[in-house]
Amino acid sequence: MNAPTEFRITEDGGRKYAVVPLERFTELVERAGGADALTIPHAVVARHLTAGVPLWKAWREHLGLTQTDLARTLGVSQAQIAQWERAGARPRHATLKRLAAAMGLHVAQLSLRGA
Numbered sequence: 001m002n003a004p005t006e007f008r009i010t011e012d013g014g015r016k017y018a019v020v021p022l023e024r025f026t027e028l029v030e031r032a033g034g035a036d037a038l039t040i041p042h043a044v045v046a047r048h049l050t051a052g053v054p055l056w057k058a059w060r061e062h063l064g065l066t067q068t069d070l071a072r073t074l075g076v077s078q079a080q081i082a083q084w085e086r087a088g089a090r091p092r093h094a095t096l097k098r099l100a101a102a103m104g105l106h107v108a109q110l111s112l113r114g115a
Contacts (some may be wrong), residue, residue, distance in 0.1 A: 022101050038106050045112070055110050056099045057085040063103055073102045 007020045020028075040055070047058040060070055067081040074081075084091050084099070091099070093107070100107040 022104065026106055038109050040109055040112070048112070052087060054085055054087075054089060055112065056091075056096065056103075059103055059105060059110065060085075065103070070099075070102060074098060 007018050007024075010017050010019055041062060044055065044058045044062045047053055047061065048055050051058075053061075060067070067078045067085070071078045071081045083089065084095065096110050097107045100110055
């Protein structure tokens with residue numbers, strides 16, 4: 001038996017939204033097969049492709065977060081964030097999931113298939 005989903009209903013501009021925990025949202029998207037429909041802003045992709053920065057760094061910058069902000073959210077040091085963002089770094093999938101959750105993203109948004 002599944003545990004009840006914690007959620008809340010919010011309204012903005014006359015539209016109602018169900019707000020669910022990111023992990024639950026991710027599960028629902030993956031179950032529905034919609035992870036491929038998630039988008040990555042052009043600015044993030046361009047930064048990644050033209051400057052060669054990792055997608056997670058491009059996302060962090062796009063979202064206006066500092067390494068210190070992200071480190072604080074994840075409970076790690078700023079130096080650890082810098083290590084994950086260095087050229088050629090390949091964080092484990094579990095680390096990418098943590099980074100995605102900390103930035104309010106789906107882990108699929110931290111990779112470009114075929115790139």
